[in-house]
Structure formats: C-alpha cells, structure tokens
Amino acid sequence: MPDSTPTFDDILAAAARIAPHAHTTPVLHSRELDAMAGCTLLFKAEPLQRGGAFKFRGACNAVWALSDEAARRGVVTHSSGNHGAALALAAHTRGIACHVVAPDGAVATKLAAIARYGAVLHRCEANTAAREAACARLQTDTGASLVHPFTDPYVMAGQGTAVLELHNAQGPLDTVITPVGGGGLLAGSAIAMATLAPDCAVFGAEPQGADDAARSLAAGERLPDFVPDTICDGLRTPVGVPNFAVLQRHKVQVLVADDRETIAAMRLVWQCLKLVVEPSSAVALAVLLKHRERFAGQRVGLVLSGGNVDLDALPWSHT
C-alpha cells in the first residue's frame, strides 16, 4: 500500500485481514424511523463491533498488516478516545505491546477501557506538541509503529470495510452517510463506494461546533484551525490531510447538524432501534432528518459509528 491513500483493493484486503477478529455487525431497520424520514434507512450497527465502535476495524487492519518483526516492537498512538481503546484491543489480538499517549483531562472511563485491554498508558500535557513529542519519544525508545487514528492508510482501509459489509448486505443504496471527524471512516467509505456503486452519493455528517470539513470543502482548502464546541467528543478533530484529499476527489458532501438536533436523533436511535449510540454516531441521522427532502424515497445507509457513552450523564435534559 502506498504511504498516503488506500485503494478499493486495500479495503478488500482489510476485510480479509480483520475477518478472524472483527464482528460482521448487523444492519438495523425501523419502520417508524422510515416513516419519520420519508425514506428507507439501513443502519450499520457499529456499537456492536468489538470495543463498541467501528474504530476496531482500522486498528485491527493496521496491527495485522505489520511484519512479524515490526509487530514485536509494538504499536503506539495518541488517542484517549475510541481509537486508543481499539488499538489496545487490536494489539491484544496479536499479543503485542500497545502504548497510548493520553492527555491530562481525558475521560476516565475511556482511559479505563484502554488499560483494561492491556495497553500501557502514558500521560502528557493536553496540547498537540506535547502529544506528538511523547509519541516520538516512545517510537524512538521502543521501536513501536505509530498507528495514527485517521491518516494511517491501513486505518482508512479498515474503516472502509463497514460500508463494504453494508453494501453487500443491503445494496444497492442511493446514499451513504457517515459521521466525519478526522475523516478515516468517511474517506474509507468514499473509496469503497466509488468502486462498489459509483452512483451512490456519499455524505459526511458533522457537528456544527466542529464543521471544518464542511467549511474546508466549501473553501476548496483545508481549514484546520478552529476551537471545537460540540457534545460529539469523537468528532472534535480537524479532518486529516490525506482524508481531505479523498473527500475532494470523490465529491463527498458534508452536512451539518447542531447538538440539539444530534441529541434528539440519539434519543430516537435508542428508542426505535434499541441501540446505545454516542452523540458522534447520531449526527448521521440528525443531518438526514434535517435535510430529509434531499433523500425522499431513497435507500439510505447510515453508519452508526459507536456506543461508548457515559450512562450517568445522558443529555436528554439539554434538548
């Protein structure tokens, strides 16, 4: 695989590579939600993936693509969220070391999950320079391979396997919608659908308080400098450089919803699909309902990306 961007064949290879370790997640459907949306909604239920999020797909692909020699030196990343936990779990499936650099102030339950999967936690100050320095030091000291949460091509290819499964189970689809933060899932999905169903539109769903992908596509250049303000803790990252290039190349569009709309959509998913999803997942349904006239009568695939949410702090009361 080239350094930068995976191909459709890389996604097929990823699907084969992760098959012994990852779940083929079910596709859920609700006539009630269809009636509200005015179209047919097919939800890929990634909260039921190992680790509770699609992130395991990419991490698992990256871990198992390593040579035996590289694998022996372990992997390292700087994510205190679902990618950190997914990489820890993926490393565990291969029996190799995993180092996770977590900034001060990271969510305690997510750190606990990372530790439970057997990774070594390294704390650092909560800024990009400190995180990158800590990661670089660990790479030097241990020889571990960096697995970036969304720019790594093996990660991107792995994330593309979710819509591959969705297409194989429920295709043809008129539209696919996934959340977009760093853009690993959205770029992988765009690459997959461009070959599987070139006429299928691919949309990203982004919180208004971190809408850099939407603004960047409109401006024709990447605009990574912003201060995120959204409940969607998995989507506060600016879209990555190779990810943005993929979105441009494949004419991906990005739609935006505010947190109030996302929380309402999250509640609908819990109620109608009986699936625990986090806000970063629900934004996909939120943009669909907000722009329902664009999707009237279509078959729409949505990737519900993860379900790692704090049950003691449910946001219904903010709606």
Next chain:
Amino acid sequence: MPDSTPTFDDILAAAARIAPHAHTTPVLHSRELDAMAGCTLLFKAEPLQRGGAFKFRGACNAVWALSDEAARRGVVTHSSGNHGAALALAAHTRGIACHVVAPDGAVATKLAAIARYGAVLHRCEANTAAREAACARLQTDTGASLVHPFTDPYVMAGQGTAVLELHNAQGPLDTVITPVGGGGLLAGSAIAMATLAPDCAVFGAEPQGADDAARSLAAGERLPDFVPDTICDGLRTPVGVPNFAVLQRHKVQVLVADDRETIAAMRLVWQCLKLVVEPSSAVALAVLLKHRERFAGQRVGLVLSGGNVDLDALPWSHT
C-alpha cells in the same frame, strides 16, 4: 395442535410460519461480562425483534395459524404491554383487525405503540373481571379469536423459537435462562431445549417482588394470589396454568433477583452490549450474576426479552 401444550414439532412449525415476518435476532457477547460472570454468556437480543420484544414471535405464530375464515374476523387480547403491541403488529402483517382491551392506567407510550400498529383500543376498568368481560363481549360482537398473552399454545410455541435460534447459532449450551412472568417464553424454551439438548438446564429468572413461579415450584402447586411489587412491568403476572405444568414436567428451576440487582444488570447490558433492554429482560443476567458459582465455566444462553423502556425515567438513580 392440542388445546393445551405445544410440542417440539409445533415450535419447528412456528419457526417456519413466522420466518417471513420476524427477524432472526443476533446473539451478542461481551468478554467483559464473561469475566465478571466467570462463564461464557451468549445473549439473544430480542429487543432487536420487531416491536422491540420476543412477544412478536408468539403473536405472529398465533395470527398466521388462523384459518382464512377465522382470520377475517380478527383477533383480540387484553394486554396493554408488549403482547398487545406485538399482536397489533402481527395482525397488521396479515391485514386483519386487532382489538386490544387496555385497563385504565396503562402506560401511555405502550398504548401509543398499540395504536400506531393499527389496533383498536378498548378501555376498561383496571381489574381482571372487567378485562375478561370486555374481551368476551368483543369476541361475541366481532367473532374475533382470543390470543392469550401466554397460555395460548401457538403463543407458547412461537416464543420457543428464540432459544431454537440461539441453540442453532451457538449450541451446545449448558444452561438457558429466560425471564418468567406468565411463562410463555419459559415454557416454550423448556419444550424446545428438552428435544434440542436434553442435558441443558433451563432456568427462569423472576423478580423477588413477583416470585410466584419460584414459590409455586417449591410448593408443588400454583400460587397465583399475590400483589406484585417490582420495576419489571412485564413480569407482574402470575404464571399460567399450562405454563406451570410445563415447568414442572421439564424440571425447570426459577431463580430470583431483587430490583436493585436487576437495575444494576440492566445498566451492565446497556454499557457492555450497547443494547437497550427493559428491566424485565435484565433480570436474567441479574440472577446469573447473583448465583454465578452455579454456572462457573459453563456456556450460558440468556434471552434478553425486550427493550421497550421509558428513556425519560431511567432507574440508575435508585441503585
């Protein structure tokens, strides 16, 4: 089928009859829960069944077993809970009328679901005599067939298809645990497992505040007179006469958990399996964790029966 008790063949017939209408629900698994329980737990995810509960299986079997002539006159039941909604939905799949007698004071969201599936609601006073009188009057007036929520043999046979699927997907199992209220699911499961895997133990899980099945089995006679006091709104009914006979015949044991234990188990299911379950489902995991030494090292199948819960009134705060 005889009037009273279905056979294993009736369960196979039910599986074939409902196949075009019901979902084959997934089986979920969590290494974290396995570690807590000290055994392998395989969860049949009936909240993902149509209507959000296993009840659709039995209702669908009863509706589609009717002759065309009987079907034309519709069906009637007296359940304001998941069975009422399931029968409404099942009647809808056959395009026939459904009457549901609902006592004053029934939960508004469940009544709304029954109405949404197209059934005619008939209100009555909240006592057994009033419900039965209203049902009998509707049968006389319309010729509709009564579909009892748990003593109807077609209902019992339909409920048995959940563990049939679980066994086929994940067997062999050492133990199967299902919740028990009226006993349709538990009796159907006992009949199914007696043929599929005679050495597999079958347990019922019952809330302490409605533990008539446990007390009845201990006494050797049905003890239906009690005032239920439990958060498990689906399990407040005394076990039915034919259901009790099946439990005795197949040496089913019933274990009990209190509501505090059930709420803690419900929270674990939401967190580890990402599945929205109602308290009446979670009691199965609650009794397993309470009596974990009995199941050490086993492969245990649990039926998570439904997920129709009021998201505005989550009970964590009572734990």
